[in-house]
Amino acid sequence: MSTFAADVVADRPARRVPAATLLWNVYDVTLAGLVILVSTDTFNRFGLGSPVWGLCYVMAVGRLVSAPRFMAWAFRANLTQFAYPAACLASSVWSKAPAWSFGSALQLLATVVIALVVGARTRMMTLILLMFCVLLVPLALSLLNWRTGVFGEVYAGSGGLLGIYTQKNMLGQNALFVLLAGVALSLVGAWRSLLGCLLLAVGMGIAALALKLSQSVTPILMLPVAVGLLLTLCLRRLNSQLIVLAAMLLFFAFAAGPLYLAIAGIDPIEEVLAAFGKNTTLTGRTRIWSFGLQVLQDHWGLGVGFLAFWRSAEFASYATIIQAIGGENVRAFHNFLLEIWIGTGIPGLVTMLVLLWAALWRTWAAYRASRSVAAAFALVVVVVSILLCLPGTGLYRQHESLLMFVVMFGASALVSMQQGRRAGQA
Numbered sequence: 001m002s003t004f005a006a007d008v009v010a011d012r013p014a015r016r017v018p019a020a021t022l023l024w025n026v027y028d029v030t031l032a033g034l035v036i037l038v039s040t041d042t043f044n045r046f047g048l049g050s051p052v053w054g055l056c057y058v059m060a061v062g063r064l065v066s067a068p069r070f071m072a073w074a075f076r077a078n079l080t081q082f083a084y085p086a087a088c089l090a091s092s093v094w095s096k097a098p099a100w101s102f103g104s105a106l107q108l109l110a111t112v113v114i115a116l117v118v119g120a121r122t123r124m125m126t127l128i129l130l131m132f133c134v135l136l137v138p139l140a141l142s143l144l145n146w147r148t149g150v151f152g153e154v155y156a157g158s159g160g161l162l163g164i165y166t167q168k169n170m171l172g173q174n175a176l177f178v179l180l181a182g183v184a185l186s187l188v189g190a191w192r193s194l195l196g197c198l199l200l201a202v203g204m205g206i207a208a209l210a211l212k213l214s215q216s217v218t219p220i221l222m223l224p225v226a227v228g229l230l231l232t233l234c235l236r237r238l239n240s241q242l243i244v245l246a247a248m249l250l251f252f253a254f255a256a257g258p259l260y261l262a263i264a265g266i267d268p269i270e271e272v273l274a275a276f277g278k279n280t281t282l283t284g285r286t287r288i289w290s291f292g293l294q295v296l297q298d299h300w301g302l303g304v305g306f307l308a309f310w311r312s313a314e315f316a317s318y319a320t321i322i323q324a325i326g327g328e329n330v331r332a333f334h335n336f337l338l339e340i341w342i343g344t345g346i347p348g349l350v351t352m353l354v355l356l357w358a359a360l361w362r363t364w365a366a367y368r369a370s371r372s373v374a375a376a377f378a379l380v381v382v383v384v385s386i387l388l389c390l391p392g393t394g395l396y397r398q399h400e401s402l403l404m405f406v407v408m409f410g411a412s413a414l415v416s417m418q419q420g421r422r423a424g425q426a
Contacts (some may be wrong), residue, residue, distance in 0.1 A: 378412065
């Protein structure tokens with residue numbers, strides 16, 4: 001029996017699943033799929049983002065009501081994840097735009113709650129399958145739009161394919177996660193059946209083409225890092241000869257590469273950026289960060305309020321300049337730590353670091369306990385989400401996919417470890 005088949009069989013219960021349990025399982029998977037789709041900008045172009053989020057809210061409440069004891073335990077075990085929303089809510093007291101900060105912070109709190117519900121009720125392997133299958137659909141539609149223009153605007157103003165999204169970076173980011181999920185599924189043996197091999201090949205091909213056409217530099221550069229980290233964590237599943245060959249190639253690359261660049265007088269950073277039509281200012285990001293640092297000089301302690309910078313008349317001139325530098329219709333500092341510091345000050349920064357540490361520790365602990373591909377993938381997703389947002393615009397605001405993924409996989413890892421302990425005691 002293949003490894004993948006064995007995993008599937010192991011996941012099957014020994015007795016017949018009651019109809020009510022089966023229905024709730026379908027409910028949980030549906031909610032998880034909808035959350036992944038709506039948080040990744042799939043519906044915004046079509047004006048369906050708010051209605052789908054409303055449906056997710058209702059379904060999450062339904063799950064809270066249906067399993068109150070379990071969800072109460074899950075929330076108690078994940079209290080650290082509520083610290084950042086609490087800091088954002090508190091910032092509305094001194095915010096430059098208090099009503100906007102308060103409303104946005106409530107939505108952020110709901111975002112964390114939904115992510116915890118999904119993570120607590122969905123296994124990590126199921127989340128991997130969902131990320132591959134669910135995100136593949138809008139990627140395929142994006143390529144259809146590229147060829148036909150049937151869904152409207154095709155390219156971003158700064159270049160790069162939009163697909164069906166409102167931002168090209170979202171196309172690149174989603175393609176990155178589909179490719180990473182495809183590698184994870186390959187590691188558990190999904191390619192050993194003809195259908196599995198075909199689905200993986202087609203899906204990863206679509207994702208690779210979408211990533212290339214997006215011209216989104218950060219996800220492109222992050223792909224080898226993410227895949228390399230996942231393969232490193234799953235070395236025992238790889239062929240030993242392949243590992244030795246890869247190690248030799250990496251050794252010679254790291255040994256000879258810098259020497260060649262020095263002799264040829266090549267600046268690798270400038271060359272890589274130039275290949276994507278970028279420069280050492282990172283498409284103006286360094287200039288944007290300088291504006292953010294100026295704001296922090298007067299508001300370094302408590303910030304100006306959660307997301308208030310972009311809504312306050314006091315900073316309207318700054319916001320206009322930053323938006324012009326960014327070259328896209330995005331109001332953001334393109335660094336999640338800077339964004340949090342400006343918005344919610346030291347309290348927000350500390351509580352976000354606590355949230356990230358909890359997710360990192362739980363996924364790492366789950367990996368150490370099981371050495372499974374699912375736990376390794378969960379850890380890599382958390383790490384990649386953080387790295388993507390150092391020059392990006394996510395991980396700090398409501399209804400945002402990377403924040404969802406971090407909380408979701410952290411909660412799922414915690415439940416996995418709890419179930420492992422109970423099985424060991426039994």
